[in-house]
Amino acid sequence: MAETIVPVPAQWAATAHVDAAAYARLHAQSLADPQAFWAREAGIIDWIRPPSVADASNFNADGFGISWFADGQLNVAANCLDRHLATRANQPAIIWEGDDPGDSRVLSYADLHALTCRIANVLKAQGVRPGDRVILYLPMIPEAAAAMLACARIGAIHAVVFGGFSPEALAGRIQDCGAKIVITADEGLRAGKHVPLKANVDQALEHCPDVAHVLVVRRTGGAVAMQAGRDLYLDELLPRVAATCPPEVMEAESPLFILYTSGSTGKPKGVLHTSGGYLVWAAMTHHYVFDHRPGEVYWCTADIGWVTGHSYGVYGPLANGATSLMFEGVPSHPDHGRFWQIVEKWRVATLYSAPTAIRALMREGEDWVKAHDLSSLRLLGSVGEPINPEAWDWYHRFVGGRRCPIVDTWWQTENGGALITPLPGATALKPGSASLPMFGVEPVLVDGEGRILDGAAQGNLCLARSWPGQMRGIWGEPARFFDAYFSTFPGLYFTGDGCRRDEDGYHWITGRVDDVINVSGHRMGSAEVESALVAHPLVAEAAVVGVAHDLKGQGIYAYVILNAGEEASEALRRELIAWVRREIGPIATPDAIHFAPGLPKTRSGKIMRRILRKIAENDTASLGDTSTLADPTVVEALIDTRPVPA
Numbered sequence: 109m110a111e112t113i114v115p116v117p118a119q120w121a122a123t124a125h126v127d128a129a130a131y132a133r134l135h136a137q138s139l140a141d142p143q144a145f146w147a148r149e150a151g152i153i154d155w156i157r158p159p160s161v162a163d164a165s166n167f168n169a170d171g172f173g174i175s176w177f178a179d180g181q182l183n184v185a186a187n188c189l190d191r192h193l194a195t196r197a198n199q200p201a202i203i204w205e206g207d208d209p210g211d212s213r214v215l216s217y218a219d220l221h222a223l224t225c226r227i228a229n230v231l232k233a234q235g236v237r238p239g240d241r242v243i244l245y246l247p248m249i250p251e252a253a254a255a256m257l258a259c260a261r262i263g264a265i266h267a268v269v270f271g272g273f274s275p276e277a278l279a280g281r282i283q284d285c286g287a288k289i290v291i292t293a294d295e296g297l298r299a300g301k302h303v304p305l306k307a308n309v310d311q312a313l314e315h316c317p318d319v320a321h322v323l324v325v326r327r328t329g330g331a332v333a334m335q336a337g338r339d340l341y342l343d344e345l346l347p348r349v350a351a352t353c354p355p356e357v358m359e360a361e362s363p364l365f366i367l368y369t370s371g372s373t374g375k376p377k378g379v380l381h382t383s384g385g386y387l388v389w390a391a392m393t394h395h396y397v398f399d400h401r402p403g404e405v406y407w408c409t410a411d412i413g414w415v416t417g418h419s420y421g422v423y424g425p426l427a428n429g430a431t432s433l434m435f436e437g438v439p440s441h442p443d444h445g446r447f448w449q450i451v452e453k454w455r456v457a458t459l460y461s462a463p464t465a466i467r468a469l470m471r472e473g474e475d476w477v478k479a480h481d482l483s484s485l486r487l488l489g490s491v492g493e494p495i496n497p498e499a500w501d502w503y504h505r506f507v508g509g510r511r512c513p514i515v516d517t518w519w520q521t522e523n524g525g526a527l528i529t530p531l532p533g534a535t536a537l538k539p540g541s542a543s544l545p546m547f548g549v550e551p552v553l554v555d556g557e558g559r560i561l562d563g564a565a566q567g568n569l570c571l572a573r574s575w576p577g578q579m580r581g582i583w584g585e586p587a588r589f590f591d592a593y594f595s596t597f598p599g600l601y602f603t604g605d606g607c608r609r610d611e612d613g614y615h616w617i618t619g620r621v622d623d624v625i626n627v628s629g630h631r632m633g634s635a636e637v638e639s640a641l642v643a644h645p646l647v648a649e650a651a652v653v654g655v656a657h658d659l660k661g662q663g664i665y666a667y668v669i670l671n672a673g674e675e676a677s678e679a680l681r682r683e684l685i686a687w688v689r690r691e692i693g694p695i696a697t698p699d700a701i702h703f704a705p706g707l708p709k710t711r712s713g714k715i716m717r718r719i720l721r722k723i724a725e726n727d728t729a730s731l732g733d734t735s736t737l738a739d740p741t742v743v744e745a746l747i748d749t750r751p752v753p754a
C-alpha cells in the first residue's frame with residue numbers, strides 16, 4: 109500500500125520558526141556541539157544567575173546521574189508570570205471554560221500573578237517551606253494552575269493527583285511523598301455531575317495522619333464536612349494575605365514537582381522533575397512544536413493531573429506568554445459538539461488533544477464538527493498513544509480543514525516534554541508516525557540483546573543521551589531510577605516502547621513492550637490492577653493484560669482465580685469491576701473479567717503474558733510455543749472459559 113505523505117504547506121514553510129533546512133541544521137548542531145546549542149536555547153527563559161554549564165549527565169552505572177544547567181538559578185513561577193507583566197499584563201493568560209457552556213472566566217497575566225501570589229502567601233502562612241511537598245487534588249479550574257505556580261514560587265514541590273483517582277490511590281501518593289498539606293475543591297463538575305473531591309480527601313486522610321491542613325477551593329458550593337483546625341476554605345484566606353510574594357531563588361536542579369505514573373512492576377513511581385532543565389524543555393518544545401506566537405489562543409485538552417497538562421497546559425505555554433485555554437468538562441457535554449463550540453467561541457488557533465478523544469468524536473460523525481466555524485485553527489496536535497491513520501485522517505480533514513498540520517508528539521511523563529515529533533514548518537507528515545527527534549534527542553533502536561540496529565529497523569526504543577527535560581529520579585527510591593530505566597540496556601535510557609524506523613528515519617511507535625497498559629492515553633500498570641483485584645477477599649490470584657479497544661486504544665482484561673470453593677457469577681463480576689474502580693479509579697475499570705481455572709506459568713512460576721494476551725484477543729490460532737508451561741492443559745481450559753463479550 110502506498111504510504112501517505114502530507115507535505116509541509118508552503119505557507120508554513122515560509123513563516124514557521126523552523127523550516128526543514130533549519131531543523132536539519134539545528135538538530136545536527138544540538139548533537140555535535142551540545143554545550144553551545146544549550147547555552148543558546150537556555151536563553152528562552154529568564155535566569156537569576158545564568159548557567160555556565162549545560163549537560164553533565166551520565167547514563168552508566170559508574171558515575172550515574174542526570175544534571176543540567178547545574179549552577180543556574182531561577183524561579184519557575186517568575187518565568188511564567190512576572191516576566192510578562194511589563195508587556196502583557198492585560199493579555200489573557202488563562203481562558204477558563206467551565207463544564208457548563210454558560211460558565212467561563214478570563215484571567216489576565218496580572219490576575220494570575222495576583223492569585224498565584226496570594227495562594228503562595230497562604231501556603232507560607234500554613235508553614236510550607238522550600239522543599240516541602242504539597243498535594244493538589246483539584247478539578248480543571250484556574251486555581252489549579254495558580255496552586256502549581258504558587259508552589260513553584262516558594263520552592264515547594266507539588267504533586268498533582270488526578271481528580272479521577274480514588275481515595276486509596278490518593279492516600280498512597282500522600283504517604284509516599286510525605287505531604288503535610290493538600291489543596292482540593294469542595295466538588296468537581298464533569299458533565300453536570302458532582303465529583304466528591306473533598307469527601308475523597310477526607311477518606312484518604314484517615315490513612316494519612318501527617319496531613320495538618322486541607323485548603324478547599326469552593327467550586328460548586330456543595331456542602332462538605334470541614335474538620336475544625338485542619339480544613340480551611342481558600343477563598344476566606346486569600347483576601348487576608350498580600351497580592352505580591354517575592355519569588356524564591358531556586359537552583360536549576362531544585363525539585364519542581366513529583367508526578368506519579370505507573371510502571372511495569374510495583375507501585376506507581378513518583379517521577380521527579382527539577383526546575384531549570386524542565387522549564388527550558390517545556391518552553392522550548394512548546395515554542396517550536398506548536399510554532400507558538402504570543403497572544404494566540406492555544407488549547408491543550410489534557411487534565412493537569414497528567415504530565416501533558418503540566419508541560420503543555422501550564423508551564424510551557426505560560427513561560428512563553430501564551431493564552432492557555434483550560435476546559436473543565438468533557439467533549440460530550442452538553443453534546444458532541446462541545447470541543448468545536450469552544451474552538452469557535454474562543455477562536456482557538458492550536459488544539460492539542462489525544463487519539464482517544466478524537467476517536468470518540470469521530471464516532472459521533474462529522475456533522476458536529478461542520479456545525480461550527482473552525483477557521484481560527486492553524487495547528488493540531490496529538491499525544492498519548494499512537495494515532496491510527498483513520499483517526500488522523502478524520503482529524504486532518506474535518507477538524508483541520510486539510511490546512512492544519514498535525515503534530516503527533518511522542519513522549520512520556522519521564523521526559524518532561526515532546527521528544528519525537530514533527531515541527532509544523534519543517535516536517536512532512538506520515539499519518540501514524542511521530543516522525544523525527546526534537547533537538548538534542550538521539551533515539552536508538554536496540555534488539556533484545558541490546559545491539560544497536562541501523563537504518564530501517566524495528567526494536568526497543570532507547571535514548572542515547574540526556575535532554576534537559578529528563579526526570580531526575582524516583583521520589584524516595586533512588587536505586588529504582590537506575591534499575592527501571594538504565595539497567596536493561598547499559599548506557600541507554602530505555603523507554604519501554606517498541607518502535608519501527610522507516611527508510612526516511614521516521615519513527616513509528618508500536619506500543620509498550622512491558623506490562624504497562626495504555627488506556628485512553630493513560631498508563632496503567634498491570635501490577636496495580638492485579639494487586640487491587642487480589643485485595644478482594646474472594647480472589648486468590650489475578651493477571652491483567654491489555655487488549656485492543658476501539659475507543660480507548662487498549663482495554664483492561666483481567667484473569668481472576670477465585671479462592672477454593674468460591675463460585676463465579678455475574679454478580680461477582682460486577683462487584684470486582686466496581687471494586688477496582690473504587691481501589692484505583694474509573695480509568696482502571698476492567699473491560700473484561702475472565703474467571704480462570706489457572707494461569708499459564710513457566711516451571712519457574714513466571715506468568716506467560718504473551719499467551720494471556722492472545723487468549724484475551726481471541727487469537728488462539730497462534731499461541732506459539734506452550735511447551736515450557738508447567739501445565740500446558742491450562743491453555744485449553746482458559747480458551748473454554750473465555751467470557752462472552754458484553
Ligand code: 6R9
Pocket residue numbers: 369414415416490491492493494495516517518519520521522542603604605617619620626629630631
Ligand atoms: C505524554 C504522555 C507515555 C506513553 C509512551 C507511549 C505512549 C505517548 C505517544 C505515545 C505513540 C505518541 N505515547 N505519546 N505513543 N505516539 N504520540 O502520554 O505520557 O502518560 O507517561 O505515557 O504513552 O507508549 O511510553 P505518559
